[in-house]
Amino acid sequence: MLIKFFIRPRKGVLDPQGRAVAESLRSLGFDNVKDVKVGKYIEVYITDIPKEEAEKHAHLMAKKVLVNELIEEYEIQIVENT
Amino acid sequence: MKFAVAVYPGSNCDYDTFYVIKDVLNKDVRFIDYRETKIDNVDCVILPGGFSFGDYLRPGTLAAHTPLTQAVVDFAEKGGVVIGICNGFQILTEAHLLPGALLPNVHGKFVCKHQYLKVENTDTIFTKKVKKRVLKIPIAHHDGNYFCDEDTLKTLKENNQIVLRYCDKDGNVTKDANPNGSVENIAGIVNKKGNVFGLMPHPERASENVLGSLDGLFILESVIESL
Numbered sequence: 537m538l539i540k541f542f543i544r545p546r547k548g549v550l551d552p553q554g555r556a557v558a559e560s561l562r563s564l565g566f567d568n569v570k571d572v573k574v575g576k577y578i579e580v581y582i583t584d585i586p587k588e589e590a591e592k593h594a595h596l597m598a599k600k601v602l603v604n605e606l607i608e609e610y611e612i613q614i615v616e617n618t
Numbered sequence: 619m620k621f622a623v624a625v626y627p628g629s630n631c632d633y634d635t636f637y638v639i640k641d642v643l644n645k646d647v648r649f650i651d652y653r654e655t656k657i658d659n660v661d662c663v664i665l666p667g668g669f670s671f672g673d674y675l676r677p678g679t680l681a682a683h684t685p686l687t688q689a690v691v692d693f694a695e696k697g698g699v700v701i702g703i704c705n706g707f708q709i710l711t712e713a714h715l716l717p718g719a720l721l722p723n724v725h726g727k728f729v730c731k732h733q734y735l736k737v738e739n740t741d742t743i744f745t746k747k748v749k750k751r752v753l754k755i756p757i758a759h760h761d762g763n764y765f766c767d768e769d770t771l772k773t774l775k776e777n778n779q780i781v782l783r784y785c786d787k788d789g790n791v792t793k794d795a796n797p798n799g800s801v802e803n804i805a806g807i808v809n810k811k812g813n814v815f816g817l818m819p820h821p822e823r824a825s826e827n828v829l830g831s832l833d834g835l836f837i838l839e840s841v842i843e844s845l
Contacts, residue, residue: 549765552726576675582668601683604676604712607719607765 537584537596538615541602544575549607578602581618590614619845622660624690624706626681629784631667631703635822639664639738642825643838652684661845662699663690665706667758667820677720677761678708687713699743699841700814704759707816709808716809716816717774718766723759724799730758732830733797733819735805739778742808743844744815744837752789753782753833755819757797757805762818764800764807774807782806782817 545551553574561569580597582590594612603610621639625632632649640648651658652670657663665687671680681687687709688727694700694715709714723729735753737745766774774780782805786795796803798818806817821834 550721550724550763552722552724556726558769601679602675604679604780606767 537590538618539580539582539597540615541558541578541580541591541598541610542575542588542596542611542613543578543603543610544573546605546607546609571609575608587614598618619645619842620659620661621645622650622663623656624652624663624665625649626652626668626684626686627672628670628672629683629705630669631705631820631822634777635664635666635703638822638825638834642835643842645842650686652681652686655685655689657689657693657698660693660698660835662701662841663693664778665700665702665709666822667704667706670705670709672683673761678705678710678712681705681709682712691715694809694814697811697813699845701744701837701841702814703814703820703822704757704762705820707818708761710814710816715814716807717770718764718807720761720818721763721765721799722761723763723797728758728760729762729797731756731797731809733757733803733805734741734785734787734789734795735782735819736789736791737781738783739781739808741778742812742815743841744808744840745781747840747843748836750836752785753824753836754831755821755824755834756831757819758823759798759818762798762800764804764818766801771801773810775825777810779807779810780804781808781815782835
């Protein structure tokens, strides 16, 4: 069973990486780039448990360690049968 | 008066800090490993600078969840004195001993230089011996951009928790003097109770004439006098 975490800087929180990447893309001619956010993607493999329970675990993991909600926001996705 | 310097995998200012306490200030000090679960017979714990756990995930995060840091949380709750320098400050915010977070520097660059700091509050156990209004202490970091929400900032101000701000050599707190984009030039704060201090500058690197400044000693000497 796999939990996918998609983490990105919270709105309004400065993202120097995103800004640098946006500038780089524009310098390459991608003039339509309005903004870039650089975040993290984390895969956590766990033993099979009911999906609902896995979601609870995932949010606990996020809140305890994986995400700092003061500066980041996240989404999870549970993939069964991995 | 007994100090302990925490050692996490990737700490790299631990020996400098140990040296200053032992050989410059002639005080009792020992290292304390990140796997230790208890802090006994210690008056002040220092979390040193460095890149604990390679800054993986976020600076300070993985260190914040070690047995030692959990023991530091208990130690602080019982009134023990804690100082977090640079990465140590990041660990203290991730362990929720101090409010806010340290974001990457606004310009995306590592900064390493002597920095002027305005002492905003000399009524703390970390600054009571500070004799100058403006200190010169080195900074060296990539993630020193202090961030907090507006309510937290208001609380910090109301309780006089902002201890150091980045400034120019005359003590003016200006945007130009801000090396990393920190909210209101914040360089160091204390918790509400006043026994936990986090700061991005490195006092241990300003503790002998040969290093170009002695101003870091004010902070360590303040703690020694307070305890």
